[in-house]
Structure formats: structure tokens, C-alpha cells
Amino acid sequence: MQNNNMNEFYWQERWKKGLTGWDIGYPSPPITEYADQIFDKSKKILIPGVGNGYEACYLKEAGFKNVHVVDIASEPLAHIKKRCPDFKDSHLIHDDFFNLNDKYDLILEQTFFCALDPDQRKDYRDKMYELLVPGGKLAGVWFTFPLTEKGPPFGGDSEEYIKLFSEKFDVKVATPCYNSIKPRLGNEFFMILQRPAH
Known part of the structure; x- marks a missing residue:
């Protein structure tokens, strides 16, 4: 399951060299708008491949009490701690996402799926479940x-995503983003996928 795009050295080097083209410098509008509709601030939330964690800090500032993040590189986690000093150290997880074994009420996807080799997409789906x-x-x-072969980031097709996830999840929302940042307009697809209750 490991590949050259998922190892710690690869991502740590990208951070050190500033090769972080995915980093927009602030929370992603589709994520913040979704978060603003969640009233239960006690939900246990995970953001995998968190990067600089703008969304994580946004959630903390919005009153969410149980936000956890994971990144395979340590550099971005240090950035989060610097910007959000009250972030619990135990909630800043330096590890491979696929090693996690906890349980969460909500997992937020923001430029993590696209960083994985496309061969890992079923593994991603199964691990999320x-x-x-x-x-x-x-x-x-x-x-x-x-x-294309050139990535990360790796793209994909919305119909393929729906097919992939509907094998395990109930697809509640699947729609093109109307509130993407300008450079990503027309290239983002928003989904809400629910693990069946039984």
C-alpha cells in the first residue's frame, strides 16, 4: 500500500522546499460553509492529510471541541500548533492515515484523496468506512x-467517485462545488457520504 507519494520523506521534503501548491493560505470555502451548518460542536472530527490545517483551526475557532488531524509529515503539524496554540498535542497525529484505528463521527476531505496514488482509492474508501x-x-x-499519470495531485471523474463510494456508503450529496476558489472553479466536486447505521 505504501508508495513514493505517501512516504514521510517525500512529503517532508515538499514542505521544506515550499512545494505546497495545494495550500491556498486560508480555509477552503466549501468546507467552511459545510462546517457552519453543523450545530453539534462535540462531534469527533478527523481531517486527514491536514497540511497547514486552516480548516482545523477554523473549526476550533468556531467552537468544535474534538477536532483531530493527521499528517504523515511533521512540518505542517508544527505550523498548526504555532497558529493554534490551544490545539491539543494528542489531537495532532503524526502518522500514516492508514495506521489509524480510532473512530470518528465526521471525516473531512480536503486535498488528501488527490495526494494518494489512484491505486489506493479503494483502500482509502475502506479505511474511511x-x-x-x-x-x-x-x-x-x-x-x-x-x-493523468502526473501527480500528485491526481484528478478523477465524479461518476467514478460515486460508483466507488456507493459500494460502501450512502451518497447523500454529490454535486459540483458552486463556491470553489476561482482557480479551482469547475474542478471541485462536493460529496457527503454516510456510513450506514446498520
Whole structure:
């Protein structure tokens, strides 16, 4: 399951060299708009491949009490701690996402799926299912520019995403993003996927 795009050295080097083209410098509007509709601030939330964690800090500032993040590189986690000093160290997880074995009510997808080798997409789906409590949700943004060999980021097709996830999840929302940042307009697809309650 490991490949050159998922190892710690690869991502740590990208951070050190500033090769972080996915980093827009602030929380992604589709994620913040979704978060603003969640009233239960006690939900246990995970953001995998969190990067600089703008969305994580946004959630903390919005009153969410149980936000966890994971990244295979340590550099971005240090950035989060610097910007959000009250972030619990135990909630800043330095590890491979696929090593996690906790349970979450909600997992937010933001430029993590696209960083994985496309061969790992079924592994991603299965791991998300495993990490969510029954009735839990995976929500966020998937890129819909054409999938090529050149990546990360790796693109994909919205119909393929729906087919992939509907094998395990109830697809609650699947729609092109109307509130993407300008450079990504037309290339983002928002989904809310729910693990069946039974």
C-alpha cells in the first residue's frame, strides 16, 4: 500500500522546499460553509492529510471541541500548533492515515484523496468506512480535472467517485462545488457520504 507519494520523506521534503501548491493560505470555502451548518460542536472530527490545517483551526475557532488531524509529515503539524496554540498535542497525529484505528463521527476531505496514488482509492474508501462510527459521515471536496499519470495531485471523474463510494456508503450529496476558489472553479466536486447505521 505504501508508495513514493505517501512516504514521510517525500512529503517532508515538499514542505521544506515550499512545494505546497495545494495550500491556498486560508480555509477552503466549501468546507467552511459545510462546517457552519453543523450545530453539534462535540462531534469527533478527523481531517486527514491536514497540511497547514486552516480548516482545523477554523473549526476550533468556531467552537468544535474534538477536532483531530493527521499528517504523515511533521512540518505542517508544527505550523498548526504555532497558529493554534490551544490545539491539543494528542489531537495532532503524526502518522500514516492508514495506521489509524480510532473512530470518528465526521471525516473531512480536503486535498488528501488527490495526494494518494489512484491505486489506493479503494483502500482509502475502506479505511474511511472503518474509521467512521455507524451513521458517521465523510464529507468534503474531490477534484474532477482529468486523471493523468502526473501527480500528485491526481484528478478523477465524479461518476467514478460515486460508483466507488456507493459500494460502501450512502451518497447523500454529490454535486459540483458552486463556491470553489476561482482557480479551482469547475474542478471541485462536493460529496457527503454516510456510513450506514446498520
